[in-house]
Amino acid sequence: MPELLYPLDSTKKFTDQKLVGHNRWHPDIPPVATIAPGAEFRVHVREWFDGEIHNDDSAEDVRAAPLSTVHCLSGPFAVEGAEPGDLLIVDILEIGPIPQEDSGPLAGQGWGYTGIFPTDNGGGFLTEHFPDAYKAIWDFSGHTTSSRHISGVRFTGIMHPGLMGTAPSHELLTTWNTREAALIATDPQRVPPLALPPEPRDAVLGALIGADYDRVAAQAARTAPPRENGGNQDIKNLTRGSRVFYPVFVPGANLSVGDLHFSQGDGEITFCGAIEMGGFIDLRVDVIKNGMALYGVTENAVFQPGNEGPVYSEWLAFSGTSVTLDGEQRYLDSQLAFERACLHAIDYLSKFGYSREQAYLLLGAAPIEGRFSGVVDIPNSCATIYIPTAIFDFPITPTAGGPVRIDPGMGAPHATR
Numbered sequence: 001m002p003e004l005l006y007p008l009d010s011t012k013k014f015t016d017q018k019l020v021g022h023n024r025w026h027p028d029i030p031p032v033a034t035i036a037p038g039a040e041f042r043v044h045v046r047e048w049f050d051g052e053i054h055n056d057d058s059a060e061d062v063r064a065a066p067l068s069t070v071h072c073l074s075g076p077f078a079v080e081g082a083e084p085g086d087l088l089i090v091d092i093l094e095i096g097p098i099p100q101e102d103s104g105p106l107a108g109q110g111w112g113y114t115g116i117f118p119t120d121n122g123g124g125f126l127t128e129h130f131p132d133a134y135k136a137i138w139d140f141s142g143h144t145t146s147s148r149h150i151s152g153v154r155f156t157g158i159m160h161p162g163l164m165g166t167a168p169s170h171e172l173l174t175t176w177n178t179r180e181a182a183l184i185a186t187d188p189q190r191v192p193p194l195a196l197p198p199e200p201r202d203a204v205l206g207a208l209i210g211a212d213y214d215r216v217a218a219q220a221a222r223t224a225p226p227r228e229n230g231g232n233q234d235i236k237n238l239t240r241g242s243r244v245f246y247p248v249f250v251p252g253a254n255l256s257v258g259d260l261h262f263s264q265g266d267g268e269i270t271f272c273g274a275i276e277m278g279g280f281i282d283l284r285v286d287v288i289k290n291g292m293a294l295y296g297v298t299e300n301a302v303f304q305p306g307n308e309g310p311v312y313s314e315w316l317a318f319s320g321t322s323v324t325l326d327g328e329q330r331y332l333d334s335q336l337a338f339e340r341a342c343l344h345a346i347d348y349l350s351k352f353g354y355s356r357e358q359a360y361l362l363l364g365a366a367p368i369e370g371r372f373s374g375v376v377d378i379p380n381s382c383a384t385i386y387i388p389t390a391i392f393d394f395p396i397t398p399t400a401g402g403p404v405r406i407d408p409g410m411g412a413p414h415a416t417r
Contacts, residue, residue: 007044062116062133076206076252113137121192130357165301197222234261235303321381
């Protein structure tokens with residue numbers, strides 16, 4: 001086992017740990033450790049809400065989830081010799097949930113969760129259609145999972161970090177805050193908001209205290225969106241065996257990781273759409289000097305996906321085009337086309353006995369494939385959703401006999417706004 005550089009005590013809150021991580025991006029957050037190029041190390045990772053979501057049959061915790069506290073990131077980790085303009089190589093060697101023998105009833109200890117966030121607390125991709133809070137608990141058995149809230153389904157997880165990235169420079173941080181503030185100003189009262197500005201309340205900034213903490217808390221960027229440093233990309237294919245190349249913006253690169261997922265469908269469409277868990281991740285780091293200029297990688301992460309995960313050979317796919325539910329034609333609106341594909345899949349699954357909320361949760365958690373299949377045939381973009389048929393324990397393909405109605409289970413716990 002690689003050296004454990006960032007341990008977590010499952011019985012303690014994120015802010016009470018021996019090494020305190022962070023939940024904002026800022027170049028002045030000090031690293032918790034320095035790593036030599038080529039080194040392998042293990043990191044414990046807290047579930048993104050630090051234990052606020054519970055293994056029960058209520059969605060009140062999702063309705064009231066404190067978004068100002070996320071994400072709980074492990075790090076930063078400085079890499080010896082890394083300088084602005086380099087590329088940081090990060091290899092994902094191993095990943096898994098919290099060992100069940102650890103004490104404390106936290107997500108990752110044999111279970112995880114998927115949530116539909118209410119519109120007034122973050123929303124989701126289909127929040128106009130699903131404005132209220134719902135939740136599904138998933139039980140782990142080795143590498144497979146099933147849910148008492150969505151019956152008839154079992155699948156192998158594609159474990160991956162939802163969030164990993166390097167620290168921004170002061171200049172890049174200013175760019176983020178400026179452009180996102182300008183977006184918010186176009187509709188400042190929108191619910192959910194167009195972006196999340198710096199929020200000093202609940203900011204966790206590692207070892208910073210006093211005046212340094214106050215200054216950084218007022219400037220630090222929220223971790224919700226993906227940006228030039230990688231960040232919250234929620235790419236389900238960053239599994240074991242993946243290699244990621246991150247731009248370096250500060251001396252040491254200051255790599256951080258968090259938001260581990262047991263599984264996820266492309267898009268993580270419910271916002272808390274993956275199966276969220278706490279756990280561990282083993283990494284190896286190295287540096288390509290002047291790599292940003294050598295390869296033209298200046299504002300994005302590049303990655304080689306891992307070759308592990310479930311292999312499916314049969315799929316049922318749903319398509320959508322850029323026409324609204326009211327029949328309004330939009331010009332090559334790929335986002336709308338993807339939305340329509342999701343809604344078509346949800347309508348289809350509801351014919352088998354699932355509620356529409358159960359189907360929505362399933363699309364977020366299961367290893368579905370989402371694609372922009374056509375983006376040039378004016379006026380309609382075409383997006384597609386591929387569902388592996390093997391995850392169901394009953395047939396879901398169309399037949400002359402019609403859909404087989406199943407018992408959908410106890411249903412997804414619900415909380416009103």
